[in-house]
Amino acid sequence: MIRCPACGTDNRDGSKFCASCGEELSALPDVICPNCGTQNPALNVLCYDCLSPLHPEEEDAAGEDPELAPKEIDASESEVTEPGTDESTEQPDLPEEEPSLGELVGTEQPEGAPLPPAEDIAETDQSLAAGVDGSDQPGVPVAQEPADEEAPPDQETEPQAAEGDQGDPPESAAQESELPAEPKESVRTELETDASTVPEETESIEPSEEPREPLDSIEGALPLENIMALPHRSESPDPVKSGLEEVERATLLGHELLVPRLGEETRRPAFEGRGAVPGRGMRAFLYILLCAAIVVPLVVGGHWFGSSITPRECVRGAFEAIDALPSGSTVLLAVECDPATADEVEPAVAAVLDHLLERKVSIVGLSTVPSGPPVALQWLEEAAQRAGGLAYGTDYILLGYLPGEESALRRMPQGLDVVFPRDYARRQDASQYLLIQRANRLSSMGLGIVIGGDHVHVKRWLEQVQAPVGLPLLAVMTASAEPALSPYYRSGQLLGMVGGLPGAAEYEALRQRVGPASESADAQALAYLVVVVAGLLGNVAFLLGRRKPETADASPERPDSGERANG
Amino acid sequence: MGSSLELLQEALAQLPWETLGVWLAALLTLGVYSYLAGSNRLYSLVQHIFVGVATGYAVVVAWHSLFAPRLAQFISSPGSYWYYLLFFGLGLALLSRAFPGVSWLGSIPLAYLFGIGSALCVVGAIAGTLVPQTTASMIPLLPAHYGGGKVGMAYALDGALVSLGAVATLLYFYLGARRKTGVGGVWSKFVGSWGSAGRWLIVILFGAMFAGLVSGRVALLIGRMRFLLGDWLGLTGG
Numbered sequence: 001m002i003r004c005p006a007c008g009t010d011n012r013d014g015s016k017f018c019a020s021c022g023e024e025l026s027a028l029p030d031v032i033c034p035n036c037g038t039q040n041p042a043l044n045v046l047c048y049d050c051l052s053p054l055h056p057e058e059e060d061a062a063g064e065d066p067e068l069a070p071k072e073i074d075a076s077e078s079e080v081t082e083p084g085t086d087e088s089t090e091q092p093d094l095p096e097e098e099p100s101l102g103e104l105v106g107t108e109q110p111e112g113a114p115l116p117p118a119e120d121i122a123e124t125d126q127s128l129a130a131g132v133d134g135s136d137q138p139g140v141p142v143a144q145e146p147a148d149e150e151a152p153p154d155q156e157t158e159p160q161a162a163e164g165d166q167g168d169p170p171e172s173a174a175q176e177s178e179l180p181a182e183p184k185e186s187v188r189t190e191l192e193t194d195a196s197t198v199p200e201e202t203e204s205i206e207p208s209e210e211p212r213e214p215l216d217s218i219e220g221a222l223p224l225e226n227i228m229a230l231p232h233r234s235e236s237p238d239p240v241k242s243g244l245e246e247v248e249r250a251t252l253l254g255h256e257l258l259v260p261r262l263g264e265e266t267r268r269p270a271f272e273g274r275g276a277v278p279g280r281g282m283r284a285f286l287y288i289l290l291c292a293a294i295v296v297p298l299v300v301g302g303h304w305f306g307s308s309i310t311p312r313e314c315v316r317g318a319f320e321a322i323d324a325l326p327s328g329s330t331v332l333l334a335v336e337c338d339p340a341t342a343d344e345v346e347p348a349v350a351a352v353l354d355h356l357l358e359r360k361v362s363i364v365g366l367s368t369v370p371s372g373p374p375v376a377l378q379w380l381e382e383a384a385q386r387a388g389g390l391a392y393g394t395d396y397i398l399l400g401y402l403p404g405e406e407s408a409l410r411r412m413p414q415g416l417d418v419v420f421p422r423d424y425a426r427r428q429d430a431s432q433y434l435l436i437q438r439a440n441r442l443s444s445m446g447l448g449i450v451i452g453g454d455h456v457h458v459k460r461w462l463e464q465v466q467a468p469v470g471l472p473l474l475a476v477m478t479a480s481a482e483p484a485l486s487p488y489y490r491s492g493q494l495l496g497m498v499g500g501l502p503g504a505a506e507y508e509a510l511r512q513r514v515g516p517a518s519e520s521a522d523a524q525a526l527a528y529l530v531v532v533v534a535g536l537l538g539n540v541a542f543l544l545g546r547r548k549p550e551t552a553d554a555s556p557e558r559p560d561s562g563e564r565a566n567g
Numbered sequence: 568m569g570s571s572l573e574l575l576q577e578a579l580a581q582l583p584w585e586t587l588g589v590w591l592a593a594l595l596t597l598g599v600y601s602y603l604a605g606s607n608r609l610y611s612l613v614q615h616i617f618v619g620v621a622t623g624y625a626v627v628v629a630w631h632s633l634f635a636p637r638l639a640q641f642i643s644s645p646g647s648y649w650y651y652l653l654f655f656g657l658g659l660a661l662l663s664r665a666f667p668g669v670s671w672l673g674s675i676p677l678a679y680l681f682g683i684g685s686a687l688c689v690v691g692a693i694a695g696t697l698v699p700q701t702t703a704s705m706i707p708l709l710p711a712h713y714g715g716g717k718v719g720m721a722y723a724l725d726g727a728l729v730s731l732g733a734v735a736t737l738l739y740f741y742l743g744a745r746r747k748t749g750v751g752g753v754w755s756k757f758v759g760s761w762g763s764a765g766r767w768l769i770v771i772l773f774g775a776m777f778a779g780l781v782s783g784r785v786a787l788l789i790g791r792m793r794f795l796l797g798d799w800l801g802l803t804g805g
Contacts (some may be wrong), residue, residue, distance in 0.1 A: 287603050294785075294792050298803050329683035343790030344783050370625040373632070401632040421636035463695030464687065479786065480779035481770055489731075491703030493695075500779070520789045527785045549667040 031055075131526045149503035253349055276409070294532045297522035304522045311506035314489050318474045318496025320509040321447060322352065327360040329446035330439035332471070334461060335367045337453030341478055342370045345515035348504035349451055353383035355511060357390060361446070362435055364416065365398040368408060368457070373400050373424045392425060393433040400424030409464035415440050447495075448473045453480035462493055593799040596791055704733045735765030 002025050011019050013494050018025055030039045035052035047054055064228050064513060092377045126496035191325040295306065302445040311319070325331070333353075337345060339531045367375045377398050384390040399420035402408045411419050417440055439445060458475045466473045472495055475485060479500030488494045501524055504517035598613035641648045664673035693772040706726035710719035739762040745755040797803040 030613035030668065044740055075769055130747060154768070284604075290788070291792075294789055297795065298789075298792060298796055301803075341783070341787075344786040346790065370628050371621060374630060400628065401628050403629065403633055405684075406691060407683055410687060420632075421640060422632075424632065427631060458697070460691075463691030467691065467699070478779070479782040480776055483775040487700055487703070491699050500782055501789065520786075520793065523792070524790050527789070528782070531781060531785070 003227075011511070024108070033180070063441055069169070119329060143505040155445075156522075179445070183477050184540075206270055286530075289534075290527060290530050293526035294523045297526055301519075302522065304525075309505050309509040309518070309521070311510050312503075314486075314494075314499075315503050315506040316510065317489070317494075318352070318476075318498050319355070319507060321472070321474050321495040322355050322359065325356075325359055325361050328362075330362045330364060331356055331437070332442070332448040333365040333444045334448065334450045335365060335372045335379070336456075336457035336461075336476075337375065338369055338371040339375055341453035344478050344500055345451055345453070345476055345504075346379070347501060347515060348498045348507060349379050350383065351504055351507040351511060351513070352449065352476055352498065353379060353512075354386060355507075357383055357395070359389035362394070362439070363396040364435060364439060365396065365443070366400065366402055366416075366420065368402050368405055368460075369453075370401055370403075373398060377425055393423075394435055397430075397433055397435050398424045399430060406460060406464050409460060410468075413442055413466060413469055442469050442471050445471060447471075450475050451479075452477035452481055454478065455484035458485055458494075462488055466493060474498075480501050498551055590758050593795055596795060600791075704730055706730055732765070732768050735761050736768050737765065738762040739765035739769065 002013060002015055003009070004011060004021060004023050004025060006023040007018060007021040009020035011025060015025055017023065030041060031044060032039055033047035033050065033052055033054055036047060036050040038047055038049040040047055040049075040054055041479070044054055046052065052327055066452050072342060106500075363380065365373075365380055367373050367376055380396050380398060384392070384396060390396060399416060400423060402419060404411075408419070417436055420430045422428060423430050423433065431440075442448075442465070448461065448465065449459045450458045452475055455477065458477055458481065461473060465471055473493070474496040475481075475494055475496045477485065477500075479502065482497060482499035482503075484499060485494065488496050498504060501517050501520060504515070505521050505524075508515040508518045595613050595616070598609045601607055602610040637648070637651055642650045656767050657679065659670040660676050662673075663669045663671075706729055707713075708723050708727050708730070710716070710723040712724035713719035741758050741762060745759070746752045747755070793803065
């Protein structure tokens with residue numbers, strides 16, 4: 001938060017003007033101490049933490065220039081020892097005669113708050129006198145160079161307000177003092193008369209009207225992006241050179257823009273305009289609608305959207321790979337999902353396991369996810385029960401959790417009884433089971449089936465097992481993993497893919513059975529319909545809310561849009 | 568004492584655990600969905616239960632699947648499994664991270680883990696993704712290769728789209744200085760325009776993944792609704 005030196009209001013970080021009184025919060029960025037890294041107000045000469053000079057380059061330059069340095073030092077001494085004789089010591093007095101910026105726009109100002117102490121100004125003049133160029137420019141922009149090089153980018157882009165007694169930068173006070181009353185009045189009058197044209201001004205610099213890149217929404221993903229977005233130092237506007245009138249205009253414009261806009265912002269309804277979040281009532285309505293779209297078809301039943309499901313090529317590939325397994329062969333089942341994603345793939349897994357057990361294929365289960373084994377055991381036991389009470393250890397077995405990810409998968413060719421000394425369900429020596437004795441090696445497996453909660457686990461099996469060993473693989477995974485794994489199916493590395501609930505329904509259709517996925521087809525279709533319609537309506541509302549301020553005369557623009565445009 | 572314990576075991580065995588489990592699961596499910604109405608104490612309670620149970624279960628699984636079997640192996644035949652001591656020592660060194668004086672010891676197993684993991688990832692990515700996917704993107708573009716006719720033309724067109732799309736996507740990540748004049752300028756324009764097509768392909772991929780994510784969440788909701796309506800309330804076949 002940035003505290004306004006004039007009225008004490010806490011403002012958002014990065015604010016340029018006070019939201020309450022319109023006071024300019026900071027004209028100059030803070031300076032980072034090159035010795036200890038402490039953040040100092042812009043006009044400090046010495047670090048208030050370690051007393052190191054904040055601008056050593058200037059001192060070095062002054063020391064190297066024998067003609068310039070003594071002259072400047074003498075000048076500074078004379079300025080310090082003879083107050084009132086130079087321009088700088090007169091500066092604190094002048095603003096008392098002239099109204100402050102807040103008073104210009106009719107805002108109350110605490111007495112003396114914007115003005116820095118005289119000692120600070122004397123110090124500033126001392127630093128200016130010791131500067132390199134010796135010109136009448138305030139030394140901060142020059143002295144800012146070395147500090148900026150070491151300062152992190154966020155400190156450059158978001159200058160902090162001066163703290164406590166440091167208050168307003170003295171040069172702004174000096175500029176106020178030099179401003180004649182007539183130009184101020186003229187500027188103010190001009191701004192008041194042009195108040196109606198302010199939205200048009202902000203519209204003209206609205207960044208959203210610029211052509212948007214399709215990946216703009218993920219900007220900021222790279223750490224260098226923020227740094228590259230900074231303006232070049234030589235191109236950055238110099239706040240001192242920007243001119244007296246521009247400072248006045250910016251201050252008054254900020255006051256005119258921000259204060260009424262913030263008031264209107266608080267009165268704005270929740271579900272209106274750009275970037276607004278739907279209200280609680282709207283959200284509750286959507287939740288109830290989605291819930292009803294799922295519950296009603298499940299309770300009522302029936303095939304409202306037709307019973308014909310056309311299996312895709314990848315699902316057909318998985319079905320044919322399992323269908324081609326000879327009876328009595330063994331399949332490796334890697335359950336790489338946790339209970340959080342198990343519900344989504346469960347119908348597909350049930351269809352595949354039923355198909356395997358119907359083909360008299362034995363199953364060896366394992367997992368590299370800690371919470372995978374209990375899910376796998378439940379699936380295997382239910383499938384064995386549906387198949388007519390198959391025996392654990394002979395028809396199926398669950399070896400359990402295998403830690404180590406890549407390195408663990410690389411050990412698989414050594415033998416299953418080496419990697420898994422004991423099984424999961426009975427915690428007995430794995431080599432005692434007939435199934436392990438028969439199919440201890442990956443080479444003795446007819447197929448590998450990876451049940452993936454995401455595409456990462458499936459890729460890991462492809463890279464660490466399928467590539468070196470050559471074990472044919474197919475994947476049963478969540479719908480979100482399907483696009484990322486499609487290239488592996490096209491390249492032939494995956495024999496087939498069954499993705500999510502739609503894939504499960506297609507697999508059930510290939511087996512000509514009605515399972516949980518087929519029974520949920522109507523609920524799926526209705527839920528998708530609700531999601532799509534709600535998305536379309538939401539986008540329409542978004543676009544309408546976006547165009548509304550452009551057409552309405554009195555419709556305000558968001559205050560931050562101007563900040564973004566200026567930034 | 569023994570008889571009372573047996574009585575307690577009998578009494579516990581006669582409890583309808585399955586029904587209790589279904590009710591507990593249903594209430595926990597409703598507790599999670601109560602977050603839709605806003606953050607509340609019930610949701611926080613369920614959240615804590617879930618995290619605690621998952622952590623505890625993972626510890627138990629790790630003990631039974633990893634530590635206990637190997638400990639038994641080592642105790643039964645220390646000579647054959649002497650190298651377990653080495654890994655045990657590396658594991659203990661990881662714990663030294665908690666003690667500033669000897670925390671440097673933790674760097675050894677960490678370096679080992681990262682080194683092995685990185686090497687396996689790189690090798691696996693080359694053998695399992697880079698080479699096969701590069702090979703697979705080299706598709707014959709002549710319709711005659713696919714038997715000619717409309718089918719051959721369709722396959723050839725599909726192959727051309729895949730190849731061009733792969734190159735365009737790679738060009739989107741071409742990072743270099745953009746020249747404005749000369750041959751370099753022409754090349755920059757070429758890369759820029761083709762790369763923008765690749766950018767749109769990436770956007771389409773993101774859209775497909777997001778749609779899959781929505782589909783997955785709908786499937787999860789359907790699964791929970793089937794549980795609540797079927798297993799808990801008995802309104803459907805379950």
